Amino acid sequence: MIPQANQAWRAAAGALLAGAGIGAAAQEVSISPQQEAAFAKIAAAPAVKQALDFLKQDDAKTLEDQKAIVVIAAPTFKEKRRAEYYLGRLKEAGLNEVRMDAASNVCGVLPGAGGGPKLLLSAHLDTVFPENTNLTIRENGGKLYAPGIADDARGLASILSLVRAFKASGLRTVGDVWLCGTVGEEGLGDLKGIKQVFKDHKDIDGYIALESPTVPNEEISFQAAGSNRYRITYKGPGGHSYQAFGQPSAIHALGRAIAGISELQTPATPKTTFTVGTIAGGTSVNSIAAEATMDLDMRSNDNDELLKLEAKALQIAKDAAAAENKRWNSDKIKVDIEQVGARPGGSPSPNHAVVQSLWLAVKAIGATPKLAGARSTEANLPISLGIPAAVVGAGGFSQGIHSPEEWFDPANAHLGPAKALMAILGLAGVQGVSDPLLAKRPPRQ
Numbered sequence: 001m002i003p004q005a006n007q008a009w010r011a012a013a014g015a016l017l018a019g020a021g022i023g024a025a026a027q028e029v030s031i032s033p034q035q036e037a038a039f040a041k042i043a044a045a046p047a048v049k050q051a052l053d054f055l056k057q058d059d060a061k062t063l064e065d066q067k068a069i070v071v072i073a074a075p076t077f078k079e080k081r082r083a084e085y086y087l088g089r090l091k092e093a094g095l096n097e098v099r100m101d102a103a104s105n106v107c108g109v110l111p112g113a114g115g116g117p118k119l120l121l122s123a124h125l126d127t128v129f130p131e132n133t134n135l136t137i138r139e140n141g142g143k144l145y146a147p148g149i150a151d152d153a154r155g156l157a158s159i160l161s162l163v164r165a166f167k168a169s170g171l172r173t174v175g176d177v178w179l180c181g182t183v184g185e186e187g188l189g190d191l192k193g194i195k196q197v198f199k200d201h202k203d204i205d206g207y208i209a210l211e212s213p214t215v216p217n218e219e220i221s222f223q224a225a226g227s228n229r230y231r232i233t234y235k236g237p238g239g240h241s242y243q244a245f246g247q248p249s250a251i252h253a254l255g256r257a258i259a260g261i262s263e264l265q266t267p268a269t270p271k272t273t274f275t276v277g278t279i280a281g282g283t284s285v286n287s288i289a290a291e292a293t294m295d296l297d298m299r300s301n302d303n304d305e306l307l308k309l310e311a312k313a314l315q316i317a318k319d320a321a322a323a324e325n326k327r328w329n330s331d332k333i334k335v336d337i338e339q340v341g342a343r344p345g346g347s348p349s350p351n352h353a354v355v356q357s358l359w360l361a362v363k364a365i366g367a368t369p370k371l372a373g374a375r376s377t378e379a380n381l382p383i384s385l386g387i388p389a390a391v392v393g394a395g396g397f398s399q400g401i402h403s404p405e406e407w408f409d410p411a412n413a414h415l416g417p418a419k420a421l422m423a424i425l426g427l428a429g430v431q432g433v434s435d436p437l438l439a440k441r442p443p444r445q
Contacts, residue, residue, distance in 0.1 A: 029359050029371065030351045035426075038434045039360040042425045045433045051169035052418055058161050059414040065089070066157035066408070070149050071135045076126040076189040080104055083125055086156060086181045093163040095179060103196035107180040110166055113431045116175025117205035117438040119424065121162075122194065122378055123155025123394065124185035128402050143407045150398030150408040151212035156181055158210055158394040158417045165421060174429030175205075175436050185378055188229070190341045194378040198385070203443040206354045206389065206427055207382040210420060211375070212401055213393030213408075217415050218367040220358045221391040223374035224383040225271070226345025227299040228310050232257065232317045234281075234324075236333040238290025248328045251281050251289035253335070257320035258294065261313050270302035271374070272309055295340070301347060301374045343376060344384030352388040353427060353438045361422035365415045385444070392419065 042048055074082035087106045090098045095108035106125070127148035129135075138145040159179050165171075178201070184192030198204060215221070234250040234257075258276050266272040274297065281292025296313060300306035314337060321335040350356075350371055362369035375391050382389040395416015400406040429436035 028350075029355060029369075031356055031359060035356055035360060035437060038437060039364060039422070039426055041434045042422065042430055043364055045430060047169045047171045048425065048430070051165040051171055051421060054165045054168045055161060055417045055421065056414045058164055062157045062161040062417070063410050063413065065160050066149065066153045067137055067144070069156050070137065070146050070153040073129075073131050073133065073135060074126050075129060075131050076184055076186045078131055079125040079183045083181065083183065086125060089160055090163065090179070090181075093160050094167040095163045101196055101200060103183055103193050105180055105182045105193045105197055107178060107197065110163070110173065110177040110179070112173045112175045112177065112428060114174075116173065116429055116436045117427070117440045118176050118178065118201070118203050119206050119208075119428045119438060120178045120180065120197070120201070120204050121159065121208045121210060121420065121424070122180040122182050122197070123159055123210045124152045124193065124378060125156065125181045125183050126186050126189060127151065128186045133404075142411070143409050145405060145407045147404050147406055149406055150214070150396070151401045151406065152185070152210070152394075154212060154396060154398070154408060154416070155210035155394040158420065161417045162421060162424070165417070171425070172431045173425065174431055175427075175438065177424055177428050178204075182378060188340055191343060191378060191381055194381050198381055202445070203441075204382070204387060205441050206438045207379060207387060208354060208358070208389070208420065208423060209377045209379045209391040210394040210416075211377055211391050213396050213398050213416060214401055215372055215393050216397065217365065217393060217395065217419060218362050218369050219372040219393065220355055220362070220369060221372040221375045221379075222350045222355045222389070223301060223347045224345040224380035225299050225301050225374040225376045226303060226306055226380065227297060227341065227343040227376055228306060228339065229298070229341030230296045230314070231293060231338045231340045232296060233291065233293040233336045233338070234321060234333055235291050235336070236289070239288045241286040241288055244288055246328055247288050248324045248330045248333045249288045250292040250333065253320050253324035253333050254279065254281060254292040254294055256323050257317045260316035260320060261296070264309065264312055266309060267305060270300055270305055272300035272302070272305045274298045274309060274313065299376065301345065303345060306345075343380050345374070345380055346383040347374070348383060354388040354390045357423045357426035357437055358390055358392060358419070360426060361419045364422045365418050367415075387441070388438070394420070
C-alpha cells in the first residue's frame with residue numbers, strides 16, 4: 001500500500017519552488033544603503049571588535065571542542081550521549097535557559113534587550129556513521145581525519161565559540177538569539193529535530209544553519225533541494241532454490257525494479273536525482289527469497305520534477321512485482337511502498353534579510369560573497385515555511401563528507417564563527433548600536 005504523502009509539506013514546497021528561478025548563479029543580492037550603514041556601525045563598535053578578536057584567540061579551543069565532540073558516537077536516532085555532553089558544554093559556555101526538548105535537541109538562548117526578532121542558529125548532533133565506527137582522529141599534513149569531524153562537529157563547536165565570544169565581549173543583541181544542537185538531520189532522521197524546534201517555537205523570524213564547511217567561507221546557500229524517500233519491500237512465498245523452483249522471487253522482483261529505475265532520465269536543470277541507497281533480502285544462496293527491500297532517495301530543486309520522478313519510480317516498483325509474477329504465472333509477489341522521508345524544499349529569492357546579512361558578514365571577514373547551489377539541510381524546513389533562512393559553512397574547509405576518510409582543514413577556521421557573529425548582530429541588532437535588520441513576523445499558527 002502507498003501511504004498518502006505529507007500534503008502540507010508538498011503544498012508549501014510547491015508554492016515556493018514555483019515562485020522563483022532555480023539557478024543560484026542567475027540570482028543577485030540587493031543590498032540597501034541602510035543595510036550597509038548598519039553593518040558599518042556594527043563593525044566599528046568596540047565590543048564587536050573585542051568579540052572578533054576573542055574568536056580568533058579562541059580558535060584553538062574551538063578545535064579542541066570539535067575533537068571532543070566527534071569521538072562521541074551519534075548515529076541518527078542514537079544522539080542522546082552526544083546531546084547530553086553538548087548540553088553541559090553549552091551551560092559551561094554561559095548560554096541561558098539550556099535544556100533538552102522532547103526530541104533530544106539541546107537549545108538555549110542569548111536573550112536580547114527586548115522588542116526585537118527571534119533568530120535561530122543550529123548545527124546537527126547526528127552523523128551518518130554506525131555506532132561501532134572507529135572515530136579515532138588522525139592528523140596528517142595539517143588536516144584532521146575522522147568520520148564526522150566536519151559534518152557537523154565543526155558547526156557544534158562553532159556555536160560554543162560564539163557563546164563564549166558574546167560572554168567575553170559583553171555584547172547584547174536587541175532580539176533573542178536561540179542556538180541549538182539538533183537531532184535527526186541525516187538520512188532517515190527526516191529533519192526530526194528541527195521540526196520539533198519549529199513546532200515548539202512558532203515565533204522564529206529567521207534561521208541560519210551552520211554546516212560542514214564543504215564550501216568556502218564566502219558561499220551562501222539559500223535554496224533547499226526537496227527530497228522524497230521510500231522503502232519498497234517485495235514479499236513472496238520463498239522456498240528451496242531447487243525443490244521450489246518456479247516460485248517467484250522477491251529478490252528477482254527487486255532486481256527488476258532497480259534495473260528499471262536506473263534507466264530513468266532526469267533533467268540536469270532543475271537538478272533532479274535518484275539513487276537506490278540500500279538493499280536487503282534473502283536468507284541463503286540456495287533459497288528463493290521470500291522478502292527483499294530497497295531504500296529509494298529522490299531529490300530535486302523543483303517540486304514538479306520531484307513529483308514526476310516519484311510517479312515514474314513508484315510505477316516501476318509496482319510493475320516489477322507484476323513482471324515477476326507474470327514470469328512464473330503467479331500472483332504471489334506483493335509490493336509494499338512506504339514513505340520514510342519527506343524533506344520540503346524551496347527556491348525563494350535571495351533578497352531577504354538573512355541572505356543579505358550573511359552577504360555583508362562575508363564582506364566583513366574580508367571575503368567576496370557568492371551564492372551557492374541548493375542544499376538539503378535543516379534550512380529546508382524554514383525555507384518551506386516562508387521563513388528567511390540560509391546555510392553557511394562553519395569555518396575551515398572539509399571534504400570526504402559521509403565517508404570514513406572525511407577530513408577537516410582548520411586553516412583560518414575562526415572566520416566561520418566570525419562570519420556567523422556578524423550576521424547575528426546584523427539580523428538581531430546590537431543594543432545601543434544598530435536596529436535589527438530581521439523583521440518580526442506574526443507567530444505561526
